Amino acid sequence: MSIPVLKFDAVIVGAGGAGLRSAIQLSEAGLKTAVLSKVFPTRSHTVAAQGGVAASLGNSEEDHWTWHMYDTVKGSDWLGDQDAIEFMCRKANEVVVELEHYGMPFDRTDDGKIYQRPFGGHMSNFGEKPVRRSCAAADRTGHAMLHAMYQRNVKANTQFFVEWMALDLIRDEEGHVLGVTAMEMETGQIVIFHARATIFATGGAGRIYYSSTNAFINTGDGLGMAARAGIPLEDMEFWQFHPTGVAGAGVLITEGVRGEGGILRNSSKERFMERYAPNAKDLASRDVVSRAMTTEIKEGRGCGVNKDYVLLDITHLDPATIMKRLPGIHEIGLQFAGVDCLKEPLPVVPTCHYMMGGIPTHYSGRVVMPQGSDMSAVVPGFYAGGECACASVHGANRLGTNSLLDLLVFGKSAGDSAVEDLKGGRAHRELPKDVADRTLARISALDNRKGGANVHETRLAMQRTMQDHAGVFRFSDMLKEGVSKILEVEKAARNLEIKDKSKAWNTARTEALEMENLIEVAKATMISAEARKESRGAHVRDDAPDTAEFPNGRNDAVWLKHTLFSPVDNSISYKPVNMQPLTVEPVALKTRSY
Amino acid sequence: MDRANYERLRWRCIRRALLELDITLTRFLDGGEFDKLNDEQQQAFVELADMEDHDLWDLINGRAEIDDPRLASIVTLLRKS
Numbered sequence: 001m002s003i004p005v006l007k008f009d010a011v012i013v014g015a016g017g018a019g020l021r022s023a024i025q026l027s028e029a030g031l032k033t034a035v036l037s038k039v040f041p042t043r044s045h046t047v048a049a050q051g052g053v054a055a056s057l058g059n060s061e062e063d064h065w066t067w068h069m070y071d072t073v074k075g076s077d078w079l080g081d082q083d084a085i086e087f088m089c090r091k092a093n094e095v096v097v098e099l100e101h102y103g104m105p106f107d108r109t110d111d112g113k114i115y116q117r118p119f120g121g122h123m124s125n126f127g128e129k130p131v132r133r134s135c136a137a138a139d140r141t142g143h144a145m146l147h148a149m150y151q152r153n154v155k156a157n158t159q160f161f162v163e164w165m166a167l168d169l170i171r172d173e174e175g176h177v178l179g180v181t182a183m184e185m186e187t188g189q190i191v192i193f194h195a196r197a198t199i200f201a202t203g204g205a206g207r208i209y210y211s212s213t214n215a216f217i218n219t220g221d222g223l224g225m226a227a228r229a230g231i232p233l234e235d236m237e238f239w240q241f242h243p244t245g246v247a248g249a250g251v252l253i254t255e256g257v258r259g260e261g262g263i264l265r266n267s268s269k270e271r272f273m274e275r276y277a278p279n280a281k282d283l284a285s286r287d288v289v290s291r292a293m294t295t296e297i298k299e300g301r302g303c304g305v306n307k308d309y310v311l312l313d314i315t316h317l318d319p320a321t322i323m324k325r326l327p328g329i330h331e332i333g334l335q336f337a338g339v340d341c342l343k344e345p346l347p348v349v350p351t352c353h354y355m356m357g358g359i360p361t362h363y364s365g366r367v368v369m370p371q372g373s374d375m376s377a378v379v380p381g382f383y384a385g386g387e388c389a390c391a392s393v394h395g396a397n398r399l400g401t402n403s404l405l406d407l408l409v410f411g412k413s414a415g416d417s418a419v420e421d422l423k424g425g426r427a428h429r430e431l432p433k434d435v436a437d438r439t440l441a442r443i444s445a446l447d448n449r450k451g452g453a454n455v456h457e458t459r460l461a462m463q464r465t466m467q468d469h470a471g472v473f474r475f476s477d478m479l480k481e482g483v484s485k486i487l488e489v490e491k492a493a494r495n496l497e498i499k500d501k502s503k504a505w506n507t508a509r510t511e512a513l514e515m516e517n518l519i520e521v522a523k524a525t526m527i528s529a530e531a532r533k534e535s536r537g538a539h540v541r542d543d544a545p546d547t548a549e550f551p552n553g554r555n556d557a558v559w560l561k562h563t564l565f566s567p568v569d570n571s572i573s574y575k576p577v578n579m580q581p582l583t584v585e586p587v588a589l590k591t592r593s594y
Numbered sequence: 595m596d597r598a599n600y601e602r603l604r605w606r607c608i609r610r611a612l613l614e615l616d617i618t619l620t621r622f623l624d625g626g627e628f629d630k631l632n633d634e635q636q637q638a639f640v641e642l643a644d645m646e647d648h649d650l651w652d653l654i655n656g657r658a659e660i661d662d663p664r665l666a667s668i669v670t671l672l673r674k675s
Contacts, residue, residue: 039609047611047647140648143611163605185605186598216616217609251614331655335673336617505601507608 003181003436004191007428008034008159010418011179011195013166013222016044017142017404018386018411019201020149021095022365024102025415026197027156031422034193036164036182038217038510041150042143045203045215046407049142051119052134053099053404055092059113060132063124065089066584068133070126072402073587076395077537077554079235079562081578082586084363084391088402088409095408096135104148105137121399121594134401142404165510166221168439169198169229169382172432177367177382180225181439185510188503190443192436196426197418200226200359200367200384201411206239208522209352209471210463212250213242222388224517226359227524227567228438231369231379234390235357235563236521237529237539240398241472243289245351247309249336253329253348257314258282260325264293265311265345266301272310285594287472290350291540294473303347308468311345350472354398355521356538357528358390360564365389365414370564375575381429383418385410392562395577396537446512452497455512462489462515462522470529475542479530486519486526487570493519524565531572534559537592551591560589595636603640611647618654619643622675631668638664642672 010026012019015037026033037044056063068089073080100106100114107115116132124131137144153160166180170192179195205220206212223233244253258264264282266272276292277284284292293310302308314322314329319342323330333341361384362368362376371377386407393406469482493515500508535544535553544553561574579586595603607619622628628639642650642665652658653669660666 039606039611043606043609043611043647045611048613143646143648186602213613215610215613216620217611249613249617251617328655328657331673332614335654336614504598505605507601507605510605 004189005194005431006034006191008032008193008195009422010034010197010199011036011193012199012201013180014044014201014203014386014388015041015160016046016201016203016386017145017149017407018414019199020146020153021408021411022199022201022383022385022415022418023153023158024149024156025412025419027153027158029419031419032159034159034161034195035153036161036166036180036193038163038165040162041160042146044146045218046142046146046404048215049404050139052117052136052141052401053096053145053408054119054122054133054399054401055096055135055405056089056133057093057096057114057116057135059109060116061124063131063133065092067124067126067131068092068122069581069584070587071122072393072399074127074592075121075397075399075402076393077397077592078556078560078587078589079238079392079395079536079577081363081392082581083578084393086581086584087363087413088391088393088405091409091412092405095405095412099145099148099408102148102152105144106135107137119400122401145404165513166225167442167513169225170431170435171229172429176380176429178429178431181436185505188506188509190436190439192431194428194431196381196422196428198382199365199414199418200388201386201407202388204355204387205518205521206352206355208462208466208518208525210467211245211247211349212352213245213252214250214352219514219518220388220521221514221517222384223359223524224520226367227520230568231367232360232564232566233357233521233524234360235392235395235528236524236565237532237563238356238396238537239352239525240354240356240538241290241350242353243286243293243350244312244348246332246336247304247347247349250351251332251336252351253312253332253346254326255286257312257326257329260314260321261317262312262314263316264289264348265313266296267303267307268301272296272301287540290472293350294471297349298475298478309347309349312348313345314341315343315345354403355387356390356392356394356396356398358388359384361385361389361391361410363391363410363413364417365410366417370573370575383414385414396539442513442516443509446496446498446509447501449495449497452495453492455496455498455508455515458489458492458496459515459518461492462486462519465489466522466525470526473540473542474529479526482526483530486523490519490523520567523570524567527570528563528565528572532559532563554592556589603643607643612651614651614655615647618672618675622672625675627671627675634664635668638668641665642668
């Protein structure tokens with residue numbers, strides 16, 4: 001079968017913040033650049049980011065990038081690479097000012113500067129007191145950012161392929177990346193995008209969990225494609241969770257609900273936080289609350305048929321107060337839980353929010369992987385930025401407003417690196433003879449398989465397994481069992497059957513292809529989490545508790561290292577954390593406490 | 595609405611920027627509510643689905659109202675779905 005080939009200097013997969021920022025660099029350098037996206041660019045999940053973007057502009061009070069760097073290293077629980085963190089924090093002002101020049105409508109101070117507000121974990125003078133560092137556009141920062149960057153790309157003649165899904169990474173025998181295969185959804189046509197530089201900006205993969213704040217689009221397509229091409233995934237055990245998402249839906253219930261007097265209860269209506277945090281009770285920190293909720297559920301005191309959620313009760317509060325102080329909560333209860341929260345408690349569960357791990361990259365945006373004794377050899381022609389990449393700046397936990405900064409800085413640096421690498425006129429390398437074989441085999445298997453697994457049921461089995469076995473608070477026995485279970489789900493995911501065989505707008509096929517990506521992420525997460533026998537940042541294990549010898553359960557002597565999961569044989573290797581910043585003294589190890 | 599147009603619309607409803615809309619719109623389509631609409635109402639739904647995510651979610655969540663009665667009646671249905 002002859003497959004059409006489209007030639008570009010650069011192909012970017014994903015049109016969220018990182019993809020659009022990369023594309024600006026490439027197109028403005030005069031390179032012929034294609035951006036592929038499953039949806040119209042301004043429908044990317046970056047739109048959901050409300051908090052703002054961190055930059056030590058110092059517009060509202062004194063600030064410095066070294067303070068921002070300190071906060072980010074500390075937030076990462078010292079797992080973040082300090083060279084990458086310095087790079088990001090130093091670049092922050094530049095990328096925010098550029099964004100302003102692209103037309104981003106930032107909130108302003110009275111004297112016309114970018115207004116900055118405080119955000120959790122961002123402090124002045126190396127952790128002394130909160131600092132105003134977040135730059136926002138009302139509560140639509142991500143949305144405004146995408147619009148500004150999309151317009152800039154239109155001006156720069158970036159070619160958008162909207163409602164196209166990239167399917168597989170093309171690598172030749174020497175390991176060079178030469179582009180992707182992709183499917184046009186409107187026709188079902190498979191096309192080869194042959195490129196001199198390939199940039200992944202495919203965002204997160206929160207849909208591996210049953211309860212996730214991520215939109216349905218976050219199916220880890222870039223990670224799935226990288227894994228199928230033999231590229232390892234880094235630090236996949238680290239996922240950020242919010243304590244209170246609506247059970248079964250994932251829609252976030254603001255922490256303000258507990259601030260206004262909301263009480264968490266188990267199946268016997270007990271206010272269980274009194275046992276876990278006698279003083280702070282329901283207002284204890286996020287991780288303490290999440291851990292308590294998970295323990296209640298694990299010990300059989302959860303609610304509902306499956307005993308898999310707890311209740312958030314505000315029925316004792318004055319309805320007028322709820323409607324005034326917690327706008328939207330009443331509607332969210334009705335819409336997503338079928339519950340009138342003025343009369344009944346809301347079902348809630350710790351909910352997955354952000355993936356700290358991803359495709360391993362250098363801070364230049366170049367993808368790296370072990371080769372011989374070099375743990376970080378560049379994969380020629382391949383770049384990544386944003387949530388799908390692991391630079392690693394977030395380490396074991398991400399600070400709020402650093403995700404939008406990540407996608408601006410590393411989107412830009414991936415684009416810059418590609419421009420630099422292509423300067424010498426690097427030609428298109430010859431496509432391998434079997435260039436599209438894997439993709440065609442996957443499509444053909446889906447079209448012809450009989451008696452295979454149902455996509456919806458397989459996805460649900462994966463999500464339940466991840467939620468129960470590798471959630472916000474982890475137990476050794478559950479993780480071990482989780483590894484066996486997820487490998488079982490993987491068998492089903494490799495044996496999917498779809499009923500609809502049509503070519504055009506076959507969403508059943510698209511969802512099956514997404515499932516094949518999700519399972520790679522889920523497997524990497526479960527196996528990496530089982531292997532790391534300490535608690536650090538967002539990875540918290542029952543058998544690695546807070547002790548005098550190991551504060552917070554963190555064991556630097558053994559575990560101050562990045563996990564690399566190899567999808568080829570499901571094996572784990574480790575590489576050192578880069579503790580050496582580019583120009584300043586390292587942030588020395590200490591216990592992370594706020 | 596022919597199959598291709600319906601499937602295109604469905605894709606644009608089940609892959610939104612905001613999870614809230616993914617859930618609400620998927621439920622409306624896959625739960626059969628869309629099929630119960632007449633042609634004019636279906637066209638109104640398509641117009642709503644074309645809106646920016648935050649604007650549409652504000653309408654459904656009751657934080658904003660829309661003057662056009664054709665669209666407002668569909669928003670009412672979405673709020674109940």
